[in-house]
Amino acid sequence: MVRVVMATDAGHPGRANEDFAGAVADGLVLVDGAGGIADAVRVCHHGVTWYATRLGGALLGALSLGHGLREVLAEGIERITDEHRDTCDVTHPISPFAAVAMLRFVGGRVEHLVLGDAVVVLGRADGEPFVAHDPREVVIARSVEQRLRGVPSGSDRYRQLLGELRAQRNSPGGFWVAKDDPRVVAEAVTGSCPAAGVTGAALLSNGASRLVDTFGRTDWAGLLELLDSAGPEEVIRRVRQAEAREGVATDDATIVYRG
Numbered sequence: 369m370v371r372v373v374m375a376t377d378a379g380h381p382g383r384a385n386e387d388f389a390g391a392v393a394d395g396l397v398l399v400d401g402a403g404g405i406a407d408a409v410r411v412c413h414h415g416v417t418w419y420a421t422r423l424g425g426a427l428l429g430a431l432s433l434g435h436g437l438r439e440v441l442a443e444g445i446e447r448i449t450d451e452h453r454d455t456c457d458v459t460h461p462i463s464p465f466a467a468v469a470m471l472r473f474v475g476g477r478v479e480h481l482v483l484g485d486a487v488v489v490l491g492r493a494d495g496e497p498f499v500a501h502d503p504r505e506v507v508i509a510r511s512v513e514q515r516l517r518g519v520p521s522g523s524d525r526y527r528q529l530l531g532e533l534r535a536q537r538n539s540p541g542g543f544w545v546a547k548d549d550p551r552v553v554a555e556a557v558t559g560s561c562p563a564a565g566v567t568g569a570a571l572l573s574n575g576a577s578r579l580v581d582t583f584g585r586t587d588w589a590g591l592l593e594l595l596d597s598a599g600p601e602e603v604i605r606r607v608r609q610a611e612a613r614e615g616v617a618t619d620d621a622t623i624v625y626r627g
Contacts (some may be wrong), residue, residue, distance in 0.1 A: 370626060370627075371626070371627055372391045372468075372624065372625070372626045373595075373599055373624075373627075374387060374389045374391070374398070374600060374601060374622070374623060374624040375389075375599065375600035375603075375622070375623055375627065376620070376621065376623075377604050377620070377621050377622075378429035378603075378624040379575055379607070379617075379618035379619040379620045379621060380540050380551055380618065380619075380620070381404065383541075384415075384417045385417065385619055385620050385622075386400075386401035386402070386403045386416045386417050386420055386451055386466075386483055387399065387400050387401060387420060387463075387573050387575075387620045387621075387622035388420040388421050388423070388424030388425075388622075389424070389571070389617055389622050389624045390424055390425070390428045390469040390624075391428075391602075391624060391626070392428050392430055392431055392432065393432075394431060394472055394473050395428070395430070395431035395432070395470065395471055395472040395473065395476055396469075396470065396471045396571050396573070396620060396626060397424050397427045397428050397468075397469075397470050397485055397575060398468070398469045398470075398571035398572070398624055398625075398626045399421075399423050399424040399466045399467070399468050399546070400420070400422040400463075400465045400467040400468075400469075400484065400485070400574060400575075400620070400622065401416035401417060401419060401420030401464065401571040401620075402464075402465050402466060402467070402545070403414060403415070403416035403417075403464075404534060405462045406589075407462070407504055408462050408463075408464075410451065411456065411457045411460045411463050412457065412460075413455070413456065413462055414452055414455075414456060414462045414464070415438050415464065416465075416466070418464070419464035419465075419466060419523055420450065421617060422451065422465050422590070423444050423445070423448045423466060423468070423546060426436065426443075426444040426447050426448060426467070427441065427444045427470060428482050430439060430444060431432040431470070431472055432444060433465045436472055437479055437481040437554055437556075437558055438481065438553040438554070438558060438626045439553075440470070441470070441481060441483065441546065441550075441556065442550035442551075442553045443466060443550070444546075445546050445547070445548070445549070445552070445553070446550045447619075448587045449547075449548045449550075453548075456533050458547075458548040459534070459548055461504065461534040462534065463547065463548065464547070465537070465546060465547035466484065466544045466545060466546050466547075466574070467482075467484025467485050467486040467545055467546070468481070468482070468483045468484060468486060468545075468556075469479060469481070469482050469483075469486035469487065469500075469572075469576065470489050470571075470573040471488060471569055471626075473562070473563055476562065476563050476564070476567065477521065477560045477561065477562060477563055478560060478561055478562075478563045478566050479559070479560040480500050480505055480557075480560070480589055481545050481557070481558045482501055482556060482558075483502065483544060483545060483546055483552065483553065483555065483557070484503055484505060484543070484544065484546070484558040485501070485502065485505045485506055485547040485561065485574040486501070486526070486571065486572065486573055486574065486576070486577075486579065487499065487500070487501045487544075487571070487572045487577040487581075488500040488501070488569070488571055489570045489572065489588050489591065489592060490561065490567070490568070490569050491566065491567035491568035491569070491589070491626070492561075492565050492566060492567065493565050493566075493567050493571065494565055496589060497588040497589055497592055498561065498590070499588055500512065500557050500559065501557070501577075501581075502543070502544070502555075502556075502557050502621050504542070504543040504544070505543035505545070506574075508533055508542060508543055508592060510534065512529055512530075512533045513619060515524070516527055516529055516530075524526065528591065533562050544556070545579045562624045566578070567627075568592050568624070568625065568626065568627045569626045569627075570592060570595055570602075570623060570624065570625045570626075571623070571624045572622070572623050573619075573620060573621060574619065574624040575607070575618070575619030575620050575621035575622070576600075576603060576604060576607060576621040576623045578607060578610075578611075578616075578619075579591065579606055579607045583607075583610040583614065583615075585606060585610055585623060591616045593626045594606075595623070595627070596625075596627050599624035599625075600624075603623060604621045608621075
């Protein structure tokens with residue numbers, strides 16, 4: 369019997385959770401909105417939570433229509449952008465954007481799509497889990513973070529470095545996220561595998577996947593075992609525990625698991 373469980377936890381006191389998670393009979397969707405940008409409200413008064421929720425809902429609604437996952441995402445981006453194109457500066461570098469992960473179970477196969485720094489993990493009966501992720505944003509962001517160390521927040525140098533990071537978003541040689549241009553779906557990581565060999569499937573925001581890829585508290589196989597036995601709430605609890613021990617700032621953490 370298929371079961372789907374999900375959990376989310378806001379990582380920033382006083383700020384809305386900017387992740388979205390949902391499931392339908394034949395698919396899972398996770399949207400990890402990127403917020404915390406100063407003055408963003410002057411560019412888009414709707415905000416990141418609105419964007420992530422609207423995009424996630426559109427993707428869920430389109431999963432059963434039979435279109436390819438890239439097409440589903442492109443249509444979703446275009447639809448939500450049109451909803452606020454006349455009231456907001458949707459092309460501005462700090463207008464709302466998000467990472468996206470999707471899974472669809474159809475025709476005896478499992479299809480996946482990842483755009484940005486979200487993660488898809490598939491357990492396999494005959495080997496190690498399959499992990500779909502796009503490392504480009506992580507690599508570029510870590511490079512900028514290293515250069516930001518010791519730079520006073522709000523200084524001209526600080527703003528310059530952040531500007532360099534934003535300039536690499538949705539541009540050749542940079543990293544790609546859902547924002548206002550549906551053509552970014554060409555950069556999404558996609559693929560499929562036979563459903564018969566899949567023992568479990570998970571979508572994770574980067575705030576949740578850090579239990580493995582940042583803190584190394586377990587591996588992907590161990591993560592799936594933990595999700596199956598204790599649920600996504602326990603994974604997020606361990607993420608928060610690791611963040612506290614390492615002195616790392618928290619982030620919104622969201623997981624959808626189908627076992």
